[in-house]
Amino acid sequence: EVQLVESGGGLIQPGGSLRLSCAASGFTVSSNYMNWVRQAPGKGLEWVSVIYSGGSTKYADSVKGRFTISRDNAKNTVSLQMNSLRAEDTAVYYCASGFCGGGTCYPVYFHHWGQGTLVTVSS
Amino acid sequence: EIVLTQSPATLSLSPGERATLSCRASQSVSSYLAWYQQKPGQPPRLLIYDASNRATGIPARFSGSGSGTDFTLTISSLEPEDFAVYFCQERGSWPPITFGQGTRLEIK
Numbered sequence: 001e002v003q004l005v006e007s008g009g010g011l012i013q014p015g016g017s018l019r020l021s022c023a024a025s026g027f028t029v030s031s032n033y034m035n036w037v038r039q040a041p042g043k044g045l046e047w048v049s050v051i052y053s054g055g056s057t058k059y060a061d062s063v064k065g066r067f068t069i070s071r072d073n074a075k076n077t078v079s080l081q082m083n084s085l086r087a088e089d090t091a092v093y094y095c096a097s098g099f100c101g102g103g104t105c106y107p108v109y110f111h112h113w114g115q116g117t118l119v120t121v122s123s
Numbered sequence: 124e125i126v127l128t129q130s131p132a133t134l135s136l137s138p139g140e141r142a143t144l145s146c147r148a149s150q151s152v153s154s155y156l157a158w159y160q161q162k163p164g165q166p167p168r169l170l171i172y173d174a175s176n177r178a179t180g181i182p183a184r185f186s187g188s189g190s191g192t193d194f195t196l197t198i199s200s201l202e203p204e205d206f207a208v209y210f211c212q213e214r215g216s217w218p219p220i221t222f223g224q225g226t227r228l229e230i231k
Contacts, residue, residue, distance in 0.1 A: 045159075045167065045210055047220040058218050094166050102176060108214045109157045111178070113166035 002027040002112045004095045009117030012085055016121075020080040022095030022114055030073040033098030033107035036080045038091035039116070048093070050107050051078065063089075085121045092116040125149050127211050127223035135231040142198040144209055144226045151191045152215030158187055158196045161225075162207045170209075171196065198228075206230050 004027070008020040022034070036048040049059045049069040057069050068081040078095060099111035126149040136142055146156065154174040159167035169178040171187035174194060184199045198205055211223040 044224050045212070045222040047218075047222075060219050096166070099169060099172060099178065101172060101178060106172065106214070108217055108220050109169060109172045109212075110159075110167065111169050113168075116166060 002097075004097070004112055004114035006093065006095050006114040006117040009093065009119045011120045011122065013123050014086060014121055016085050017081070017083045018085060018119060020082065020093055020095075020117060020119070022078045022080075024076050024078070027076075027097065027112065029071055029076050029078050033105065034069075034071065034078045035096045035098065035108065035110060036067075036069060036078075037094045037096050037110060037113075038089075038119075039094070040088075040091045043091075046091070047108065049080065050098075052107060082119070085119075087121050090119060090121050092118050124219055125152060125213055125215055125221050127213055127221055129209075129211060129223035129226045131226060132224075133227045133229060135229050136201055137231045138201050138203055140201050142196075142201055142205070142228060144196040144198075144228070146189075146194040146196070146211035146223050148192045148194075148213060148215070150215075152213040154190045155214045156187075156189070156194050157212045157214075158185075159210045159212065160205075160207045161210065167210060201228075203230075 003025045035050045051069045066084045094116045095114040096110035097112040098107045099109040130145045158171040161167040175187045208225045
C-alpha cells in the first residue's frame with residue numbers, strides 16, 4: 001500500500017523559512033513524478049511544484065525563486081524548501097504523486113496524496 | 124493563465140438521484156482535464172483523468188465528458204458517500220496548472 005506522510009509544517013513569521021518533507025512507503029519517489037499541492041484554509045487547491053523522475057523541476061509563478069523542490073532517493077523522500085514566506089503561503093501542503101493509467105504516466109494528475117501538513121505564516 | 128469556472132457552487136440532491144457538475148475553461152484545454160472528490164479533513168481523490176477516463180478503483184457511476192472548454196462530471200445514482208466537494212483541474216498548457224473553485228454536493 002502506498003503511503004505518503006508529510007512533516008515540517010508549523011507557525012513561521014513572514015520572511016522566514018521552512019522545510020517540508022514527504023516520506024513515501026510502498027512507492028519509490030525516484031521512479032515517479034512528485035508534486036506539492038497546497039490548499040489555503042477553506043479554499044481551493046493550488047499546484048506548487050513538481051519534480052520529474054529524471055530530476056527536472058517546475059514551479060508555479062507564485063513560488064518561483066522562493067521555493068525549491070528536491071528529492072533524496074536513499075531516504076525515499078521529497079522535500080520543499082520554502083524561503084521568504086508570506087502570509088498568502090498559509091495553507092495545508094500536500095505531497096502528491098503523478099498518475100499512471102492506460103499505459104501513460106501523467107506528471108500533473110494527482111493520484112496518491114498524503115494527509116498534508118499545515119503551514120501558517122503570521123507574526 | 125487558464126481559469127476554470129465550476130457550476131453550480133452548491134448542488135443539493137438526494138441519494139439515488141443523478142448529479143451533473145460543470146466545469147468551463149477560459150480557453151481550450153483539449154481533453155486535459157481531471158476531476159477530484161474531497162471530503163472534510165481528507166486529501167482529494169482522483170476520479171477522472173483526460174476528461175473521460177476513470178482512475179483506478181473509481182466506481183462506474185462516475186463518468187466524465189467534454190473537450191475544449193466545456194466539461195461535465197456525472198454521478199449516475201448518488202450514494203451517501205458521494206456527498207463531498209468536487210474540483211476540476213486542467214493541464215492544458217502547464218505550467219501553471221489550475222483548479223476550479225469547487226462544487227459542493229450536499230444532501231437535500
